[in-house]
Amino acid sequence: MFPWHKIDTVLLDMDGTLLDLHxxxxxxxxxxxxxxxxxxxxxxxxxxxxxxxxxxxxxxxxxxxxxxxxxxxxxxxxxxxxxxxxxRIQMRQDSMPFLQALATVGKKRILLTNAHPKSLELKLEHTELARGLDEMLSSHETGYPKEHPEFWRQAFEKYDLDPSRCLFIDDNEDILEASKLAGVGFQLGIKNPDSKKPHKDFVDFPAIDDYQLLHQELLKVSNS
Known part of the structure; x- marks a missing residue:
């Protein structure tokens, strides 16, 4: 699905992307x-x-x-x-194996969330999410939501990122578009953010409903 040799960093949304949005x-x-x-x-x-x-x-x-x-x-x-x-705070079942696979092939894993720091703290407290991440940034620390170009500018600067070598994963198509406009090279949608609701349709970006699809790709990368 992606040319992994062109991706150094995977930027990840939290709610609906790594955690169940339910x-x-x-x-x-x-x-x-x-x-x-x-x-x-x-x-x-x-x-x-x-x-x-x-x-x-x-x-x-x-x-x-x-x-x-x-x-x-x-x-x-x-x-x-x-x-x-x-x-009710639960990780998606496929999240941690995927995050661990990213680490195995040397990809940096950065959480970019619009969640308020108090909400982020609560979710980290009640899940193992922190173990699967290298860095975390709440948009409240930047003063701008992920929908705004200034959020992305600050995130790139903070972590010294080459946006063209980043993959961003989110369940919100508008935010995926914002990341693309900001220069992020690759985008991926999540079709099933809420385990209790029907799948979503994505119009402009590729989307999956199981990280196992990427996990298999990463195994091939690690074995090559």
């Missing part, structure tokens, strides 16, 4: 409206409409991914609610 979808689309409905004494349908309208207003901005912003906006203890669902 946790986040359940949290933001089910638990938050339920809590809002109880707190404000409004119907669940009203709470869902309120939440969706709020989400839509800041979609694609750093606020959309910010726990502190939503804590203030919705007047809910978002972080404590996160901790109430920790048993």
């Amino acid at each position: 946790f986040d979808n359940h949290f933001w689309l089910t638990l938050v409206p339920q809590q809002l409905s109880t707190q404000k004494q409004i119907s669940l349908a009203q709470a869902q409409a309120l939440v969706e309208e709020s989400y839509h207003r800041v979609l694609g901005t750093l606020d959309w991914y910010c726990i502190d912003f939503w804590q203030q906006q919705l007047d809910l203890d978002i972080l404590t609610l996160h901790y109430s669902l920790v048993e």
Whole structure:
């Protein structure tokens, strides 16, 4: 699928790419409206409409991914609610073998996530993800989401990357496009970010639903 001899670094999204997106979808689309409905004494349908309208207003901005912003906006203890669902935080079953295979063939593995540092810390605490990575960067450290070119400029500079020799993997096609515009040489989509939902279609980028496909390629690289 990829000319691995032209790739030095694999840049990886977290939620939906290495971790099952079911946790986040359940949290933001089910638990938050339920809590809002109880707190404000409004119907669940009203709470869902309120939440969706709020989400839509800041979609694609750093606020959309910010726990502190939503804590203030919705007047809910978002972080404590996160901790109430920790048993749902799961890695994709194919993630760690793939990350280990990348290390075996000498590829650097850098996590690039829009997740808030508090959310990132929680997920690292409850998974083995950190063992499969060389570096980690939250977009909140740069002041820009991954949708913005400035995020990419700062990431390339921070890790002294040649973007043309990087592969970026994400479940969001808009963010894959942003990485391409920023100069990242190779992109890959993830069709099944949420294990409980149907597969997604990707229009402009190759996409897979199992890292085993890449794992096999990497085994050939390591044996050659």
